[in-house]
Amino acid sequence: MSVSLTLAGVSAHYGSTLVLENLDLHVAEGELVALLGASGCGKTTTLRLVAGFLQPSAGTIRLGERDLTRLPAHSRNIGLVFQTYALFPHLTVRDNVAFGLKQRGVAAAERARRAEAMIATVGLEGLADRHPANLSGGQRQRVALARALVIDPPLLMFDEPLSNLDAKLRIDMRVEIRRAQRDRGTTALYVTHDQEEAFSISDRVAIMSRGRIEQLGPPEELYSRPANAFVANFVGFSNLVPMRAVTEAGDAVRLEMQGGATLDLPRARFAVPAREVIFAARAEGLTVAREGRGIPATLGLRTYLGRAYQYRCTTAAGEIVANGPLSEPLEPGTRAVLVPEPDHCAILRAE
Amino acid sequence: MARVHPVLGAFAVLVFALLLAPLVIIIGASVSDTTFLTFPPQGLTLHWFERLFEIAAFRRTMITSFLLAVGGTGLSLLIGIPAAYALARWRGGLPAFLPNVFVLPVLIPEIVLGFSLMKSVATGLGLPIIAALLVGHAVLVLPYCVRVVGASLNQFDFSIEEAAVSLGCPRWRAFFSVVLPNVRAGVIAAFILAFITSINDVSVSIFLTGPGVSTLPIQILAHMEQFFDPVIASVSVLLMLVTVGVMAIVEFTLGLTFLTK
Numbered sequence: 001m002s003v004s005l006t007l008a009g010v011s012a013h014y015g016s017t018l019v020l021e022n023l024d025l026h027v028a029e030g031e032l033v034a035l036l037g038a039s040g041c042g043k044t045t046t047l048r049l050v051a052g053f054l055q056p057s058a059g060t061i062r063l064g065e066r067d068l069t070r071l072p073a074h075s076r077n078i079g080l081v082f083q084t085y086a087l088f089p090h091l092t093v094r095d096n097v098a099f100g101l102k103q104r105g106v107a108a109a110e111r112a113r114r115a116e117a118m119i120a121t122v123g124l125e126g127l128a129d130r131h132p133a134n135l136s137g138g139q140r141q142r143v144a145l146a147r148a149l150v151i152d153p154p155l156l157m158f159d160e161p162l163s164n165l166d167a168k169l170r171i172d173m174r175v176e177i178r179r180a181q182r183d184r185g186t187t188a189l190y191v192t193h194d195q196e197e198a199f200s201i202s203d204r205v206a207i208m209s210r211g212r213i214e215q216l217g218p219p220e221e222l223y224s225r226p227a228n229a230f231v232a233n234f235v236g237f238s239n240l241v242p243m244r245a246v247t248e249a250g251d252a253v254r255l256e257m258q259g260g261a262t263l264d265l266p267r268a269r270f271a272v273p274a275r276e277v278i279f280a281a282r283a284e285g286l287t288v289a290r291e292g293r294g295i296p297a298t299l300g301l302r303t304y305l306g307r308a309y310q311y312r313c314t315t316a317a318g319e320i321v322a323n324g325p326l327s328e329p330l331e332p333g334t335r336a337v338l339v340p341e342p343d344h345c346a347i348l349r350a351e
Numbered sequence: 352m353a354r355v356h357p358v359l360g361a362f363a364v365l366v367f368a369l370l371l372a373p374l375v376i377i378i379g380a381s382v383s384d385t386t387f388l389t390f391p392p393q394g395l396t397l398h399w400f401e402r403l404f405e406i407a408a409f410r411r412t413m414i415t416s417f418l419l420a421v422g423g424t425g426l427s428l429l430i431g432i433p434a435a436y437a438l439a440r441w442r443g444g445l446p447a448f449l450p451n452v453f454v455l456p457v458l459i460p461e462i463v464l465g466f467s468l469m470k471s472v473a474t475g476l477g478l479p480i481i482a483a484l485l486v487g488h489a490v491l492v493l494p495y496c497v498r499v500v501g502a503s504l505n506q507f508d509f510s511i512e513e514a515a516v517s518l519g520c521p522r523w524r525a526f527f528s529v530v531l532p533n534v535r536a537g538v539i540a541a542f543i544l545a546f547i548t549s550i551n552d553v554s555v556s557i558f559l560t561g562p563g564v565s566t567l568p569i570q571i572l573a574h575m576e577q578f579f580d581p582v583i584a585s586v587s588v589l590l591m592l593v594t595v596g597v598m599a600i601v602e603f604t605l606g607l608t609f610l611t612k
Contacts, residue, residue: 051513051517052516053513053516072521073513073516073517073522074516074517074518074519074520074521074522074525075519076517077519078517079517080513080514080517082510082513082514083510084508084510086508086510086511086513086514087511087514088511088514088515088529088533089511089533090532090533099515099518099520100518100519103518103519103520104519144514147514147518151518151519
């Protein structure tokens with residue numbers, strides 16, 4: 001059973017504070033969409049609205065043909081995995097997993113059988129009689145996953161499910177969650193503040209800030225073609241330099257920065273959205289060189305990154321972070337140019 | 352073990368002596384084979400415990416006190432648990448002074464509380480004595496219920512309740528099947544604290560008791576005014592034993608640290 005999730009024009013308030021503004025979001029059948037953003041961006045609010053723990057002040061939420069908007073939380077049939085696991089401390093692993101089946105009136109024997117099977121699926125054979133207090137963090141999260149999966153919900157939602165696990169386990173669990181979701185073809189909404197997690201697990205990612213979706217798309221698209229300065233900064237374009245598009249001559253796009261220096265970028269790769277633009281570049285998108293065509297800079301503090309040196313550079317447009325080759329460490333104070341590497345650069349509309 | 356400074360040690364002994372001496376005196380007096388209260392006891396007898404149960408007023412007030420403690424505490428939990436739940440669940444959204452409102456009865460001198468209860472509940476509403484006592488004791492112990500159950504609920508992760516709801520459990524049922532079992536220890540502790548407070552109360556009861564209905568502590572006072580005999584000591588010992596007994600149960604089931612937490 002696979003259905004799509006659609007939020008249309010959804011707004012939410014805490015008291016008089018607007019926390020979600022006219023949000024549209026469509027998660028296709030069997031798709032996993034991650035909501036990514038810093039705390040307070042509205043991602044958890046969105047999840048809680050879909051779960052029914054909050055009421056939207058406007059808009060509708062649909063799951064397939066069903067309108068969830070006014071449906072009480074316990075009738076929504078959504079599998080939820082919480083950051084704190086939220087296992088029932090007074091129940092065994094088996095009874096935790098069987099809880100949802102019990103609510104659905106499944107007979108005791110059938111309940112136990114399906115719970116046992118699901119416990120085995122998440123790799124917890126032999127632990128069914130334990131209480132959550134006697135499980136490790138990773139095991140608890142598996143129980144939480146089993147508890148959400150066993151009711152066979154048309155929608156799975158994850159609220160920062162891995163934040164309480166250590167780094168190694170986080171990667172293992174993320175693969176398992178993705179596998180479980182893929183195998184069942186269940187539509188899923190996944191809330192996280194961890195970019196790597198969001199990008200690695202999702203079909204599409206929505207980057208959110210201040211109650212709005214800034215950009216929604218496949219991870220590759222967000223990573224290489226950010227829609228605006230916020231997204232660019234979020235995905236690691238640490239340099240955002242205001243520039244003016246002067247000409248589009250031949251096969252190059254020419255940008256002019258404060259102080260008159262110009263940059264030429266291949267026209268085939270870059271569209272110019274406006275006259276006033278922001279040139280966005282990762283540190284690896286600007287290579288420090290003694291000479292060449294690029295942004296004139298005076299090198300400052302140098303740090304060693306293993307694969308390159310990184311320099312804080314002073315330019316006419318302020319401080320810029322750029323990488324330089326390991327073969328030639330340069331001293332602070334050196335005059336150099338920062339040559340753009342098109343793969344790690346973007347041109348954005350100035351806001 | 353760390354060495355204890357002799358002065359500090361002596362001081363500790365002194366404090367314990369002061370705390371325990373009156374109890375020793377009462378226990379001694381209760382077994383004295385005299386018709387008046389005296390210490391050290393002269394002779395040894397359990398006659399005064401026997402005598403205690405022969406006096407109808409003591410028998411009657413013991414039952415009243417017990418039922419009152421159970422009923423008043425029960426009533427208070429009925430109000431206190433939902434209040435504590437609301438205070439913990441919507442902590443952020445409620446006015447900051449609200450939790451303190453439920454502690455007010457502790458801050459007001461009990462004698463004032465008793466007097467105001469008499470004015471409002473007994474004479475104001477014109478409730479029968481036993482009903483007035485029930486309400487009075489419920490108000491008296493409400494702070495303990497709200498505080499102790501609240502302490503448990505503050506440790507409770509409410510996403511557990513949301514998990515139950517997301518799995519198809521209606522909210523009211525989730526409260527009973529998921530929330531309550533996990534704060535059970537707090538409810539038991541609250542019951543015990545409230546029960547002991549109620550059964551030992553004088554200040555509130557003295558204003559609310561009346562013709563025909565009294566509580567054990569009030570009966571003790573009344574008895575003492577007329578007969579200064581060792582029955583007073585034996586009933587005191589009995590009350591003490593009940594308290595110690597209840598505390599022992601707490602210690603063995605939950606651990607006493609539970610009450611001081």
